[in-house]
Amino acid sequence: MTARAVVPGNHEALDGRTLPVEDPSTGTVIAHVARGGAAEVDRAVAATRAATRTMRDSLPLERGRALRRLAVEVDAAAEDLARLESLDTGKPLSLARREVAGCVGYLDYYAGAAGTLQGDTIPLGPGTLAWTVPEPVGVSAHIVPWNAPLSMLCRSVAPALAAGNTAVVKPAELTPLTALRFADLVAAAGFPAGAYEVVTGLGAEAGAALAAHGGIGSLTFTGSVDTGRAVLRAAAEHVTPVVTELGGKSPQIVFADADLDEVARQVVLGFTANSGQYCDAGSRVLVDRAVAADLVERIRVRAGALTLGAGADDPDLGPMVSAQHRRRVTDYVDLGRAEGADAPTPPQALPTVGHFVAPTVFTAVTPTMRIAREEIFGPVLAVLEFGTEAEALDLADATDYGLGVGIHTADVDRALRVADRVDAGYVMVNDYFAGGPAVPFGGTKLSGTGRERGLVALESYLTRKTVVVRRAPCT
Numbered sequence: 001m002t003a004r005a006v007v008p009g010n011h012e013a014l015d016g017r018t019l020p021v022e023d024p025s026t027g028t029v030i031a032h033v034a035r036g037g038a039a040e041v042d043r044a045v046a047a048t049r050a051a052t053r054t055m056r057d058s059l060p061l062e063r064g065r066a067l068r069r070l071a072v073e074v075d076a077a078a079e080d081l082a083r084l085e086s087l088d089t090g091k092p093l094s095l096a097r098r099e100v101a102g103c104v105g106y107l108d109y110y111a112g113a114a115g116t117l118q119g120d121t122i123p124l125g126p127g128t129l130a131w132t133v134p135e136p137v138g139v140s141a142h143i144v145p146w147n148a149p150l151s152m153l154c155r156s157v158a159p160a161l162a163a164g165n166t167a168v169v170k171p172a173e174l175t176p177l178t179a180l181r182f183a184d185l186v187a188a189a190g191f192p193a194g195a196y197e198v199v200t201g202l203g204a205e206a207g208a209a210l211a212a213h214g215g216i217g218s219l220t221f222t223g224s225v226d227t228g229r230a231v232l233r234a235a236a237e238h239v240t241p242v243v244t245e246l247g248g249k250s251p252q253i254v255f256a257d258a259d260l261d262e263v264a265r266q267v268v269l270g271f272t273a274n275s276g277q278y279c280d281a282g283s284r285v286l287v288d289r290a291v292a293a294d295l296v297e298r299i300r301v302r303a304g305a306l307t308l309g310a311g312a313d314d315p316d317l318g319p320m321v322s323a324q325h326r327r328r329v330t331d332y333v334d335l336g337r338a339e340g341a342d343a344p345t346p347p348q349a350l351p352t353v354g355h356f357v358a359p360t361v362f363t364a365v366t367p368t369m370r371i372a373r374e375e376i377f378g379p380v381l382a383v384l385e386f387g388t389e390a391e392a393l394d395l396a397d398a399t400d401y402g403l404g405v406g407i408h409t410a411d412v413d414r415a416l417r418v419a420d421r422v423d424a425g426y427v428m429v430n431d432y433f434a435g436g437p438a439v440p441f442g443g444t445k446l447s448g449t450g451r452e453r454g455l456v457a458l459e460s461y462l463t464r465k466t467v468v469v470r471r472a473p474c475t
């Protein structure tokens with residue numbers, strides 16, 4: 001693609017403006033996309049509104065079949081999509097392939113779920129009957145982040161379509177390419193024109209206009225806490241219901257009876273997968289003091305052996321998504337040292353081009369340090385030590401976030417006790433990143449509101465109409 005080309009399939013901005021899209025593995029521009037704003041959002045919402053009647057009147061099983069066809073289309077295009085995602089985000093090709101397979105999983109799951117929509121009947125005594133009917137919200141809006149673009153998109157668009165809605169998507173300006181390619185696949189699967197529209201552009205322009213739009217019936221926002229707040233404020237104008245999936249500072253809690261070699265493997269996966277750019281990255285380890293030195297040694301050996309490189313070369317770690325984000329992460333590494341925490345220089349030599357950060361493991365971390373409390377969104381781990389289970393719980397809850405928690409122990413009672421008490425939305429015992437499309441996911445505190453995945457996610461794209469009928473009395 002030349003630097004002047006606009007990605008095929010992307011609606012042009014009405015004023016012809018474009019944005020460059022970069023390959024973060026090399027820093028070179030690989031495409032240009034339309035720089036949409038309020039006018040383009042109006043156009044997309046109007047197009048999707050025109051299709052809401054068709055979607056709403058379709059039989060749930062028909063929608064399920066269309067989602068199944070879409071799953072087949074995505075699966076058939078999986079290698080192209082994975083290569084595009086890897087190029088656009090810098091993520092290793094194998095990881096991009098797994099994320100595309102995850103999208104197929106969301107589409108398959110919600111294809112089956114479409115036919116499960118039901119209401120309730122409520123007995124109100126002789127002669128009076130009440131029932132509820134699930135109804136689509138109409139146009140569902142989705143603002144998507146850059147860290148797992150197609151995966152996050154499918155996670156919310158699949159249940160929205162299953163529930164009988166249309167969808168307008170605003171992908172992140174850094175990584176818009178797979179959302180555009182997905183539009184072709186939605187059309188090929190036989191969804192009506194206008195069922196899925198994409199507006200590319202900047203968050204402050206296209207994203208803000210979509211969040212504030214009066215024509216949308218729901219908004220799903222996945223991204224940072226600050227933007228989440230802005231989106232909630234904008235949506236308040238029209239009292240639009242919002243699902244927010246925000247950041248995290250997720251701990252892996254390691255008790256002394258755990259299998260330390262397996263824990264070290266999971267900890268390293270937890271803080272380095274996608275170069276640490278996952279909302280539920282296990283970016284803190286809380287470890288029993290008795291085994292802390294042993295565990296840290298195992299973690300450092302494993303982390304030091306990881307390879308860094310361009311996404312297409314399929315290393316263990318790709319680059320940060322942008323030069324700006326790399327600076328943010330390395331500023332946190334400098335801050336950790338300035339705060340008095342200890343991290344040896346990682347052994348890896350960084351590639352000479354691209355936005356790379358090597359996996360960095362901090363010890364001598366205290367709970368009040370910023371590197372222990374703030375989301376870094378890079379391959380940086382903070383290790384904190386505890387003496388008792390109660391201290392472990394206090395440390396786990398000592399941030400403003402409440403997304404993922406990993407618990408590692410051979411003691412089932414202890415695992416269930418900690419799972420009950422910890423303040424978080426998603427707890428994984430002895431298997432970090434366990435889950436799938438059927439398993440609800442979301443956070444507490446600043447990590448967000450609402451749940452995605454599972455049948456419960458359908459509720460974010462439905463209203464429940466209640467009908468109460470009084471019949472003539474029986475004679």
Ligand code: NAD
Nearest residue numbers: 144145146171172203204207208223224227245246247279
């Ligand atoms: P971001 O908030 O900068 O951007 C997210 C999206 O919001 C982008 O599409 C962006 O263009 C748009 N946006 C920016 N400003 C906007 C505005 N004023 N109005 C409307 N939209 C606007 O987040 P990011 O940096 O792309 O993503 C990283 C963050 O996302 C991290 O904090 C991460 O934890 C979080 N995240 C959470 C989950 C989850 O499920 N909880 C999943 C993935 C990422």
